[in-house]
Amino acid sequence: MAYTLNELGRTLRAQLAEIVTGGDATAAAAADSFITWCTPGMPMEESDFDFAAKGLGTGATAEEEKRLLQQAYVFSTLVDFIPDVSGLLSIDKQVAVFRTSQARLSHMYGEILRLSKVVDQELSPENLAKLERWRGKLKTTRKIKDFITDEEKEVTEDSPAVAAYNKYFADFLAARLEYNNKRIQAAVATGAEGKSAVMDWSSNQPLYRMKVSQAEGNWAAMGYRNEVEQLWAAIGQMTARSMKLWKQRLLESLDDSKIAAVGPGQTFQYAMPIPGNFANAKGWTEYKVYSNKLTSEMEQKSRSWSAGGSAGWGLWHASAGVQSQSSQYTSDFSVSNFELGFELAQIPISRAxxxxxxxxxxxxxxxxxxxxxxxxxxxxxxxxxxxNFVGYPTSIIFARKINIKSSEFASAYRAHTSSLSTSASAGWGPFTMRGNYSTSESGRSYESNASGESIAVPGMQIIGFVNRLVPKSPNPFPDIPAEAFE
Structure with missing residues (x-):
């Protein structure tokens, strides 16, 4: 049976969204999370994350330190965005097309802090001391030397407890990703090829569930999950009575965290992936989808995720920042046999x-x-x-070792790219299969190996972001009198 590229893409999108933000009672995600898919994907190199794996200030030479600093600037700028939900298909279905509001997250967050009026009911010295002690358990400062002026300045970072919280949270995400992936693969399995997925799930489901439970337990025991979240709640409850001091500290933390890279105007708020060495670490989940796994149940489910309409997933090309779909190989182009496999990782973003x-x-x-x-x-x-601040990205969806097996798809891709200029990128859905490493110091380009019936895509790339919605803001308690705000 033949399936169109759009049907394949819709099913892929439904399955991945179910794996990343869905789940059963064992591995469910937050209801206010939603995915934005990148079209095109953003190719990256493992070395692009040396700044996070090694840490700023660890460069053996000035040249190495400049390289790490530039990497930090590129990554921090990349994730410094507010998702644009005008293309949101459905909050209930938790999926959208990646767009940004063109406003920087750090700037709008600073504007909200600076221009907000907060409750100012004086706290007792005892409560003020509690707040200081609690904050000290969440954030810490350290001195770094400004690369340009050689002056020492303090930067705010996660405390050891919060760093552990983020580390074990990342381990929990990896275990949950594997559990959901195994469950979905078994649910959509058909034919002889799907037997192993069903047997794997029926035999090992308790073990996969145990890994999730163990990761969640480690998060609580060694990642200070309960303690950190209790501190957040306690600070929120106390500062609801008097936020003036808290607001001032938030502004100081924001201002103190600015770092200057070596380029003109390259001042940025530092962000990093957790863990910093994720590109070389374990925890990547293998994912596969076959055209013969498009069962009626999954096809119906994938259609429901497209409620509200979406851009079709045909072969596309992009040049000079302009993307267009092939007039010949559109989302309606059919293939009879199709297999897609890659490794998947969901990496949290830390912004101290x-x-x-x-x-x-x-x-x-x-x-x-x-x-x-x-x-x-x-x-x-x-x-x-x-x-203008409806949400923020919390984690990044990476894919690597992308391999597509389909003689019809490979033939269409070769025909599609043969007419493009050498500088044009090309791909399908969220996957860039030919393009440039725009964040690489070498600036090198890459080309998929499209031979015979398969296409092997080199390297890894960002294919989407998981975002968290912001609740109604501002939303002060109605019983707070206007004169209580300053």
Whole structure:
């Protein structure tokens, strides 16, 4: 039976979304998470993350330190965005096309902090001391030398407890990703090829579930999960009575975390992937989808994820920042046999300067026209939401070792790319199969190996982001009088 590229893409998108943000009672994700798919994917090299694996300040030479600093700038800028949900298919289905609002997350977060009016009911010296002690358990500062001026400055970083929280949270995500993937592969299995997936799940499901439970237990025992989340809750409860000091500390943390790279104007708020060595670490999950696994159940499910419409997944090409779909190999192009395999990883993003719990607090507000001169408030909390800070990326979906087996698809891809210029990128869905390593110092390009019935895509690439929605903001308690805000 033949399937169109769009049907294959829709099923792929449904399965991956189920793996990353879905799940059963054992491995469910947060309901306010949603995926934005990259089209095209963003090719990366393992060495692009040396800054996170080694750490800033570890360069043996000035040249090496400049390289690490530039990598940190590129990555931090890449994830410094607010997702644009105007292309959101459905909050219930938790999937959208990757767009950004063109506003930087760090800038808008700073604007919200600076222009907000907060409750100021004086806290006792005892409670102030508690706040200071609690904050010291969440964030820490260290001195680094400015590369340009040689002056020492303090930067804010995650405390050891929060660093452990993030590390074991990443391990939990990897275990949950594997569990969901095995469950989905068994659910859609058909024919002789699918027998191993069904047998694997029926025999090893308790072991996969145990890995999730163990990772969650390690997160609690060694990752300070309960302690860190209790501190967040306690700070939120106390600062709901008086947020003035807390707001000031958040602003200081934001200002202190700025780092300057060597290029003109390259000042940025530092962000890093967790773990820093993820590109070489274990935890990547193998994923496969076959055209003969498009069972009626999965096909129906994949159609429901496309509610509201979406761009078709035909062969595309991009040149000079402009992307277009092939007029010949559109989303309606059919293939009879298709197999896609790759390794998948979901990597959390750490931003020591960003406190999303501020948006959970109901002790602050904004006055339009009195400092807040934007057309919209951060978020109206609707479904889908409107505003200029409706969400933020929490993790990145990476794919590597991408391999497509299909004689018809490979033939169509070769015919499609033969007419393109050597500088044009090309791909299908969220996968870039020919293009440039735009973040690489070498600036090298790459070409998929399309021979016979298969296409092997080199390297790894970002194919999407998992984002978290911000609740209605501002949303002060109605019983707080206006004069209580300063």
């Amino acid at each position: 300067w960003f406190y999303p719990e501020f948006f959970m607090n109901r002790g602050w507000t904004l006055d339009r026209g009195r400092g807040w001169n934007y057309d919209q408030f951060p978020s109206d909390g609707a479904n889908p939401p409107k505003g």
